[in-house]
Amino acid sequence: MLYPNYTKHVHEFLGSTKVKESHTHRFAGVTSEGILLANGRHKHRFSTNTDFFEDHHHRISGITGVDINVGNGRHIHFALLRTTRNDNHTHLYRLAVLIDNPSGKI
Numbered sequence: 001m002l003y004p005n006y007t008k009h010v011h012e013f014l015g016s017t018k019v020k021e022s023h024t025h026r027f028a029g030v031t032s033e034g035i036l037l038a039n040g041r042h043k044h045r046f047s048t049n050t051d052f053f054e055d056h057h058h059r060i061s062g063i064t065g066v067d068i069n070v071g072n073g074r075h076i077h078f079a080l081l082r083t084t085r086n087d088n089h090t091h092l093y094r095l096a097v098l099i100d101n102p103s104g105k106i
Helices: none
Strands: 012-017 026-030 045-049 059-063 068-071 074-076 078-082 092-097
Touching (some): 026 045
Antiparallel strands (some): 012 026, 068 074, 078 092
């Protein structure tokens, strides 16, 4: 659903957590539509669970950084945040969104 002040696109995202207690977690998902900023740039919300390791997983959620132009009218976003606390620990993680409109003209 498109809301006022949102852009008409989403991104796939993926990433891995940093090592904590000798393990990592992986995650993937799709962002919200872009949230327009006053300066004309935008960010996206994201939220998903990581994979399981032994008896636990973590929740990741947040807002990406602003759009980063990669040429030909395309862009990406990044985020660096921390997971929820589960099994008495958290993980730092980096999230990278995939390029918008990957099947569009090159």
